[in-house]
Amino acid sequence: MKPQDVPAWATVALLGGLLGLVGVAALAIGSVSVPVERTIAILLHQLHLTEDVTWTPMQATIILQVRFPRVVMAALVGGGLALSGAVMQGIFQNPMADPGLLGVSSGAALGAVLALTLGLAMQHYLILPGFAFLGGLAAASVVYGLATSGGKTPIATLLLSGVAVSSLSTAFTSFILTRSQYSMMREILFWLMGGLEASSWDHVRLTTPVVLLGVTIILLFTRDLDILLCGEQRALTLGVDAQWCRLVLLTLATAVTAVVVSLSGTVGFVGLIVPHMLRLLVGPQHHRLLPVSFLGGALFLILADLVARVLARPQEVRLGIITAFVGVPFFLYLLRTNRRGLDPL
């Protein structure tokens, strides 16, 4: 059976169902285990579907105030990164592109490290993500500005300026790191390795509108993304304004990435592996690939975060380490089996 023979709704339904199951499991499992039926009862009570209280107040707090926002954040971060990755791969006509390609991840890291090292991060819980967000957007704007001349932004130049600016921000981050106190160094390294332990409903309220708005607008461009894969000349003569489409899509994907990365820290490989795996499953057409990538990314990161929480209980393993442990072998597998995808020309 070819990938395209599986109906899109079936894949969406399957992933949606899995997402629900894994979500509930991720709520129930943790350093304090709450039985699954009690977890479900707590959720149902919250929806006013049941009146009986069979749990302790502490269990309710753990589920509703600690784990639930964290699971939702994992879904938003994973979904946002995977969808942005799929968009970047389409725009750059390269299945190896990832959402951090325009320097947004390393820029966000530099912003976060600045906020930490200047001592501003302690003053308000939004200062760290705020700095990270601005750092990410600033880096991406510099990359786009450097690559644009005479109203044109060649893809190859964009890619190279992305690499250059990323390296530069990483160098700055390393410089600050080496000049920091030991305790600060530890805090910075923790952020750089990514994690969702700080997630609260406030974070969810901030992230949700940006991610959903970005995703919704991106989904209006699925046909244009398909056509961009025919090459720029063909896209233009098929009536797709390639430059404009790219700018809109890069801006949205970068904004979504900057928002989620600013709250999760650096979480590598989600944006690379998830769309790639799902492309094998549903084919390259973006009206299938993008929704499925969002769901798949959400599923993947909830699972990865669950592993991060339980692998070395009571301590947490950093989320970025888990995604890299899964991501790197997959990346190498792609290197071995899919050489053509690596050099499109």
Next chain:
Amino acid sequence: MIASPCAADTAAHTLTLQHITYQAGKRQILKDISLHVSGGELIAIVGCNGAGKSTLLHVIAGLLPVSQGDVRLDGQPLSHLTRKAIARQMALLPQQARIDFGFQVHDVVRMGRHPHRGRFRSASPHDEATVHRAMAATGTECLAQRLITEVSGGERQLILLAQALAQEPQFLLLDEPTANLDIAHQRHVMQLLQRLARDGMGVVAVMHDLSMAVRCFPRLILLDDGVVVGDGPPIEVLSVETIKRVFRVQARFSRDQEHGEPLLWFPV
């Protein structure tokens, strides 16, 4: 059959270039080019490497900004039309176009309907019928379920031609449509272009193969260093003297013994 003009649409469509000059940096690539192409014409642009053939094709397609003059579709300057409006009237098949993602062939051809569809409109029965006709005309129906990454180079060229035909353009521009094809595919493409022109489409192709250009195209445009130095029937445009002057090759004409067709060849 794809381009057959509807009953009300009897007047032939026109594509006009008026005093086009195109500059890349300080270098003038095209110098004061004026041309007139009508629906139903089958035209080959010929010339040396670097004479500006592909550039001319891209200027006609509105891909490159000209420094002087304008390109008009049915009297309308391209600059007044949206990309989609241009794409409904004119299709370009670039040189060695390729797609590296595993789309199904049918979906690739359906992309040709893009300029006729709104952002929120799914493919209509008319869209599907047009896609089907385009695939039938190019003989690619049997490939419909295959992946574009898994077909041969010749098949890919025909599929991309089908995608261009699905645009239902009045003018079809092709950059070396027969390059890298075996002779069976070359013949298939040429027969298709001749049929499209007979049915009223204006077809303009950049051709490197002079012999094929002379045999198959009723009108040639000869470019030399960005200037049109010949425009007319092949025998007039490509005389042995002109070929010697422009290409610096001593060519010869002979006649095909069976059909009397002119054959252009050159001793190596």
